[in-house]
Amino acid sequence: MKRNNKDIFLIFGLLALACVLFAGQVYGEEEYDEEAYGPLKPIVWAKPVKGVVFLHKTHTMGAGLECDSCHNGEMFEMAAGTAEENDDFTMASLYEGKYCGSCHDGETAFSSKTRCATCHVGVKGYNRLTGVVLHDAEGGNH
Amino acid sequence: MKVNDLEKLKSEGIENLPSEERRRFLRFGLAVTGVFLGGSVLSLTSTRNAQGAMGPVPPAGKFPYKPHYTMVIRQNRCIDCERCMEACTKTNNVASYGYRTTILEQEIDLGRGEKGRMFMPVLCNHCNRPPCVRVCPTTATFKNKENGIVMMDYDRCIGCKTCMAACPYNARYFKEENRAIDKCNFCFDTRISKGESKTACAAACPAGVRIFGDLTNYDDEAYQLIHTPEKVVWVLRPETGAMPNVFYMND
Structure with a gap:
């Protein structure tokens, strides 16, 4: 039974x-057509701080940007993870209008000085997106 | 029935009420005023609400310690990079299964069906009226008389975990290696007493979230932040009456 x-x-x-x-x-x-809109898989940066997410979907399918709006030889290379190897991939550079700051200046898109946790998903978000399983679950004091 | 109609009704008077009814009414009144319970009429008046309307920051000159250590958390700046936790663990030899400070994550509603994310750093609030200190049977946890930091005397701790249950902020854990409770002490033994001006977590924060300071010093950044007139400052779980010394705000 x-x-x-x-x-x-x-x-x-x-x-x-x-x-x-x-x-x-x-x-x-x-x-969602990856040919037209770029990879669906989120890009997660770990440098200089852990846990910043970029979604092609939000920017291409959502905001209607073209590939060469960002992949124009100045802002971002085609290979994922290239930007974070650069020493100037920092918030200070973004404020000067480099990288994400080209659009996220408060006029074209929301300023990179605001809404931090929109892109910063943190260590928790990083682990979720990259599939890291924590053996020592947090809050182990129960 | 409308109010106008009610007014037209004739009073029934109390002479027709059964005495049982009157007695019950009287007893109810006495219970409300607390006579039966041995309380006082004063206990019925809430001053908590009035304090709440004034905000959680005590007026200047009302800080009982000198220096009166505090931490101001500019919450919207937190990006959960967890460098604070790393620094804390390293500085204070925190066990892997516990924490002295951690980051909570919350999904927030941005309206229009959009969801957002918010991070909230938490640590010991070094309350002015710490529930953990009150319940400790061996006085192993105590409030430092000079600076108000809630400290631990590991040798006195019997590991009963009553303080863990009493803490409104979940800021304590049992450290197996010490056979004692471990908690944040604003890095007093590791940094502050050695002349450092910041706790390890505050020094490690890349986003200026954690501002450690002294509320008796009017020039202190922490003091000035929570006294910015146009800013809303809050504390966690104010209803416990513990009077925490960790203040939250958005920059």
Whole structure:
């Protein structure tokens, strides 16, 4: 009897999962064209501070920017992670209008001096996005 | 029934009320004023609300310690880089399973269906009326008489964890290596008593979130920040009446 119940739950669970996956394909993922909009996978920087996220989707599909709006030989290379190897990939540079600061100046897009946690996802966000599993869960004082 | 109609009704008088009814009413009145419970009428009047309206920052000259250490947290600047936690762990030899300070994360509603993120650094609030100190059976945790820092005497701690339960800020953990409770002490033993002006976490913060200071010094950045007239300053869990000394604001 018990076993039967378990099976029913399993079947329902699988059905639900299939529905979600199917719906996702029809309404979400398929509309996003990586050729036109850039990689879907979030770019997560760890330098100079850990945990800053960039989403192509928000900027291309969302804000309607072209690839060469940013990949123009000045702002960002095509290869992900190139910018963070530069010593001047800092907030100070952004305030001077370099990198993200080219648009995030308070006029074209929100100023990089405000709304810090919009892009800064922190160590927690970094671990979530890169799939780091913490063995010593935080708040281990319970 | 409308008020106008009510006024037209004739008073029923109290002479027809059963005495049981009257007695119950009287008893209710006495219970409210606290006579039965041995309380006083004064206990019914709340001064907490009046204080709340004035904000959590005590008026100048009302800080009981000298220096009166504090930390001001400019919350919207926090990016959860956790350099503060790293510095704290290194400086104070914090165990991997515990923390003296940590960063909480919260999803916030930005309106129009948009979701945002907010980080909140937390640590011991070094309360003026610390619940942890009150419950400690061995006086192992105590308030330093000069500077008001809530400190630990590890040798006296029996590890009963009552202070952990009492702390409104979840700022304590049991350190196996010491067989004692460990907590933030504003780096007093490791830095402040050695002449450093900042705690390890404040010194490590790249975004100027944590401002450590002395509230009896009017020129101090922390003092000036929480006395900026146009700024809202708040504390966590003010309803506990613990009078915390860690203040929060957005820059």
